[in-house]
Structures are given as C-alpha cells and as structure tokens.
Amino acid sequence: MSSEAPDSAPAEPARENAFASGKTVAESAVAILHAPMPEESNPDGFMHGGHLLKHIDTAGSIAAARHSRRRVVTAGLERMDFLTPIPLRGVIILKASVQLVGRSSMEVGVRVEVEDLLSGLRRHAASCYLTYVALDENGKPKQVPPLIISSPEEERRYQKASERRRRREISRSQTTAEKKSAGN
Numbered sequence: 001m002s003s004e005a006p007d008s009a010p011a012e013p014a015r016e017n018a019f020a021s022g023k024t025v026a027e028s029a030v031a032i033l034h035a036p037m038p039e040e041s042n043p044d045g046f047m048h049g050g051h052l053l054k055h056i057d058t059a060g061s062i063a064a065a066r067h068s069r070r071r072v073v074t075a076g077l078e079r080m081d082f083l084t085p086i087p088l089r090g091v092i093i094l095k096a097s098v099q100l101v102g103r104s105s106m107e108v109g110v111r112v113e114v115e116d117l118l119s120g121l122r123r124h125a126a127s128c129y130l131t132y133v134a135l136d137e138n139g140k141p142k143q144v145p146p147l148i149i150s151s152p153e154e155e156r157r158y159q160k161a162s163e164r165r166r167r168r169e170i171s172r173s174q175t176t177a178e179k180k181s182a183g184n
C-alpha cells in the first residue's frame with residue numbers, strides 16, 4: 001500500500017512515482033449494468049441468488065484482472081449479503097473495486113444496487129467480498145502490483161479487508177492443521 005502524496009508535493013511527479021510503484025483503486029474499478037432476464041428468476045419472480053452471484057463474480061474478476069493484467073481465478077468468497085429481493089423489471093448496477101492486495105491475491109468488494117427504471121429509485125441490494133489470485137503462464141500464483149490508497153474511504157476499506165485477510169489466514173491454517181492431524 002502507498003499513501004497519498006502530501007498536498008505540497010507537485011502533482012505530476014507524485015503521480016508518475018505512484019504509477020511506477022503500484023495501481024490506484026480507480027484504475028481497476030468496474031461498474032456494470034445488467035437487466036435481469038426471465039431465465040434468471042426464481043419461482044417467486046425475483047432474480048435468483050445464484051445468477052446474481054455469477055454477475056458479482058464476473059464484475060469482481062474484471063477488477064482483479066485489470067489490477068494485475070493477468071489471468072485470475074476466484075480463490076474464495078466471503079460475506080455474501082443479500083439485502084433486498086431484486087425484481088426482474090429494472091436494472092442492477094454492480095460496482096467492483098480492489099480493496100486489498102497481498103502478494104498474488106486481491107480482495108475485491110462488489111456492491112450491487114437495483115434501480116427501478118420507472119421511479120428511478122435505487123437501493124443497495126447486495127454486497128460481497130471475493131478473493132482472486134493472479135496466475136503466471138504456468139498457472140502458478142504470480143505477484144501483483146501494490147495498491148495505491150488515495151482517499152480516507154479507500155483506507156477504511158483497506159483496514160477492514162486487512163482484518164478479513166487476517167481472519168482468513170487463521171482459519172486456513174487451522175483447517176490445514178486439522179487435515180494434517182486427521183491424516184488427509
């Protein structure tokens with residue numbers, strides 16, 4: 001992570017340095033509009049959660065691929081919150097941004113809003129955090145550029161994502177230890 005240049009620093013040189021050492025959140029951020037189709041509905045006439053998840057994964061993977069400029073795979077998914085049913089009339093807006101990078105992994109947050117086309121009313125419909133891993137030509141994890149944090153909001157997201165990464169690492173090492181002791 002790099003921090004924002006001080007106010008007194010000349011704008012252009014600071015930006016050049018920042019680009020040389022990493023990528024900003026804005027450089028890879030994604031916004032996708034999608035009009036749900038009838039085949040994406042559940043029996044109650046709302047968008048099926050599995051279809052929504054597919055669009056979330058697509059938006060997240062594009063942000064991760066933009067950040068790394070590599071082929072990426074989804075390593076894991078955390079905190080999928082479905083907040084409100086999504087009616088088939090209207091559009092969903094998926095906003096994905098990289099929140100944290102490790103060596104080869106990137107955590108991406110995806111926020112879904114639903115807009116009623118007749119009233120213009122927009123609601124927060126779902127949120128999800130996913131981890132992607134960049135791969136080299138042999139399919140092995142490959143280092144990605146550092147993430148440049150440019151605003152207090154991005155810093156807040158970065159801190160939250162760091163906490164989640166810490167929890168994930170503890171949980172993964174516990175699982176590995178349990179598998180070892182079970183002889184798997």
Ligand SMILES: CC(C)(COP(=O)(O)OP(=O)(O)OC[C@H]1O[C@@H](n2cnc3c(N)ncnc32)[C@H](O)[C@@H]1OP(=O)(O)O)[C@@H](O)C(=O)NCCC(=O)NCCS
Nearest residue numbers: 072073074075076077101102103104105106131133141168
């Ligand atoms: C994800 C994958 C590439 C990790 O490979 P690996 O050999 O276990 O690699 P490592 O243990 O060295 O971990 C590499 C990175 O992935 C992260 N990672 C691995 N598994 C993870 C998981 N379940 N959740 C979050 N991050 C994970 C590690 O923390 C590490 O991050 P870092 O480089 O930033 O420190 C591998 O498990 C894989 O290919 N899985 C299948 C992916 C897939 O098919 N997805 C669905 C379709 S896209």
